[in-house]
Amino acid sequence: MSLKDQLSQLVYSTDQGRIEPEQQQETIPESDGFIKIRRETKGRKGKGVTCLSGFGLSETELKALSKEMKKLCGVGGSVKDYVIEIQGDQRDKLENWLQQKGYKTKRIGG
Template identity: 60%
Template sequence: MSWQDQLSQLVYSTEKGKISQEKEEVVTPSDGFAKVRKETKGRKGKGVITISGLGLNNKELKTLASKLKKVCGCGGSVVDETIEIQGDKRDIIKAELEKAGFKVKFIGG
């Protein structure tokens, strides 16, 4: 889509209000492994476990993230195609992901 097409799109109508564009959800295919990594960079020293490479759509990621948060007893969120779980609960997360049918690979330290 060229920039001229973007400028000519309808964004507001007095009859309907704000017009939102439908976005296609693109899911990156999985290689068969859930990559579990501990990160502290940019988080003021707080540890966060990130889980990527699942190959799930956004709705499935959110349900899996809420299940993991309940099992771990901590907070977390879904950012892009990555689940972030607060704290260092790698063993619990590995067991739950294997129960859900994923192969788990620890990345980093």
């Protein structure tokens, strides 16, 4: 085999175009009608966060709701696995705000 034959072998081709990854359907966890409010410190070096779950909303709707909550409390937060995490112990403030919005709430844990 000559050097020219070795260099002319097809290594990569774009004939088929881009391969699109398969889109998975978003599976939203079911809600039992109650928003669970709890305080967590595990895995956060002692810093507490308020976790809210059980909304039964999509990821984008949860992000919009968490934005309102963060603005209300004046703190940061995030949405992870359909759970809204708000920095600090904001249980009282968020529970009152959610009840005004028409949600039923339950406190989980101490």
